[in-house]
Structures are given as structure tokens and as C-alpha cells.
Amino acid sequence: MLARLAPEPLPDQLWLTVNGERQAVRLKRNDRAKRYILRLPAGGDPVLTVPARGTLETARRFAEEHRGWLADRLTRRPESIPFTDGAVIPLRGAPHRVVAGARLRGLVTLRPGEPLPEIEVPGDPRHLARKLTDWLKREARRDLEQAVAVHTARLGRSHAGLSLKDTRSRWGSCTATGRLSFSWRLVLAPPEILDYVAAHEVAHLAEMNHGPRFWELCRFLAPQTDDARLWLRREGAGLHLYG
Structure with missing residues (x-):
């Protein structure tokens, strides 16, 4: 029996000339893919999925x-x-205006504003993007920890930890060891969307699949499951446009 050859190593990206400019295309090998798939995320470079035996050529x-x-x-x-x-971004589904505060020090704060509530970011404006991102991640962690606590209590399960990422392919994940991971961008979405994703991953603590029993648990924890899934399909990609 002949040994199966290892797949050809792929570079991280290849380059095309598109609309007169050089455009990077990220390469991602997927052993389960049956064909080549090119997709364009809401933000970032195009991604070309390469099947298991696919080649760079x-x-x-x-x-x-x-x-x-x-x-x-x-x-x-x-x-x-x-x-x-001055940028307008969603926070828990509601539009807010970002304001560079006059204070040199202090915490990011929410305050009333007309016509929109404001997120005031103090300090050097050159560091505004980083400080705002860090604050949004802290807010996301707080919201997700609260939602996960509610759902694990209802399910009678415990998890092995919670981490935040900025993945484009999924909003959450649950490992076989019970560690939960979520996109911090969920804090930009309406609260019922974040709650659904938290419930989805908590349900995986009991059912590591997407079978009927899993969806029964998911809808038990989050009755808005079907509406939330539809919202994510329609609106979720837009969350990656911010920042």
C-alpha cells in the first residue's frame, strides 16, 4: 500500500491585479472542502479555500x-x-457616536448626546482606535460572562473558561474540554443576538453536534434562536466593517 503524500505547502497569500491595483488573496486549506471556493468577507482581504489535495498552481x-x-x-x-x-458605530445594537474626549486621562465613558448617545474616549486621539477596541472587548466579555452564567445554570453544566477572538468564520466555539470562545464583535449586535450565541455554545457543553437534540436545547435556552440565526446571516458580516 502506497503512503499518502503530504499536501503541498501553501503560502499565506497570493497576489492578483484587480481594478488596476495589487490585491492580496489569503489562502486557507480545508481538508473537508471538495472544491476551491473564493469569498469576500465584509472586511479584510478575499479568502480562497483550497481542498485537501489542492495545489498552489x-x-x-x-x-x-x-x-x-x-x-x-x-x-x-x-x-x-x-x-x-465622529464615527458612528453600533453598541448593543444601538448607534453611538465616538467622541475624542478633552481629558488626557480617564476611562472610556458613555454619555447622553444629541441626536445620538456618545462614547467618549479620553487621551491622545492617535490612540483612540486601540483604546476603544480594548473597551469594547471588556464590555463584550462582561456581557458574555453574564449570559453564559445564566445559560450554564439553566443547563446544569459548567465551562472550562471563556476567551474572546476576532474570527470571521464563526461567532463562537466550544472545545471538547468545555472552553468557550466568542467574537468580541457580538457587543456591537443587539443583546438578543449575543444571548443566542452564548446559548448556542453552552448547548454544546451537553451536545457536541448540531443534531435535533442540540437545537432543542438551544431553543430551550434562547427562544429567539431562529430569529437570531436569520439576523446573523443578514447582518452579521456588517459587524466586521467597524474598526
Whole structure:
């Protein structure tokens, strides 16, 4: 019996000329993929999924063949919204205006404003984006820890820890050891969306699958499951435009 050859190593990205500019295309090998798939996230570079036995040469050819599709999608993709003074961003689903505070020191604070509530970020404006991101992550952790505590209590299960990431392919995950991970961007979404994702991952503590029993548990913990899944399919990608 012949030994199976290891797949060809792939670089992190390849380059195309799209709309007259050099465009990086990230390469991601997926052993479960049956074909090459090119997708454009709401923010960041295009991603080309390469199947288990795929090669760099074929990936490059596939990307070249879909250059027109990519050019069209890049042209129509909404602009990203950086964290800057005056930017309007969602917080728990409600629009807020980011304001560079006059104070040199202090904490990020919420305050009333007209026509929108404001998020005041003190300190050097050059560090505004970092300070605001750090604050949003802390707020996300607080909301998620509270939601996870409620759902684990109802389910009678415990978890092995909670961490935050900025993944684009999933909003949460649960390992076989019971460690939960979530996207910090959930704090930008309405609270019932964050609550659903927390319930989804807590349900995995009892059912490490997506079978009927899992969805029964998920809907028991979060009755808004179906509406939340639909919201994430329609609106979730837009959360990656911020920051």
C-alpha cells in the first residue's frame, strides 16, 4: 500500500491585479472542502479555500478565472468604518457616536448626546482606535460572562473558561474540554443576538453536534434562536466593517 503524500505547502497569500491595483488573496486549506471556493468577507482581504489535495498552481488559476467576479464584489463592498473621532458605530445594537474626549486621562465613558448617545474616549486621539477596541472587548466579555452564567445554570453544566477572538468564520466555539470562545464583535449586535450565541455554545457543553437534540436545547435556552440565526446571516458580516 502506497503512503499518502503530504499536501503541498501553501503560502499565506497570493497576489492578483484587480481594478488596476495589487490585491492580496489569503489562502486557507480545508481538508473537508471538495472544491476551491473564493469569498469576500465584509472586511479584510478575499479568502480562497483550497481542498485537501489542492495545489498552489490550481489555486492561482482559479483566482485568475474569478478576477472579474472579485473586481465586481470589491467595487460594491461597503466601505469599512474606522474607529475615529465622529464615527458612528453600533453598541448593543444601538448607534453611538465616538467622541475624542478633552481629558488626557480617564476611562472610556458613555454619555447622553444629541441626536445620538456618545462614547467618549479620553487621551491622545492617535490612540483612540486601540483604546476603544480594548473597551469594547471588556464590555463584550462582561456581557458574555453574564449570559453564559445564566445559560450554564439553566443547563446544569459548567465551562472550562471563556476567551474572546476576532474570527470571521464563526461567532463562537466550544472545545471538547468545555472552553468557550466568542467574537468580541457580538457587543456591537443587539443583546438578543449575543444571548443566542452564548446559548448556542453552552448547548454544546451537553451536545457536541448540531443534531435535533442540540437545537432543542438551544431553543430551550434562547427562544429567539431562529430569529437570531436569520439576523446573523443578514447582518452579521456588517459587524466586521467597524474598526
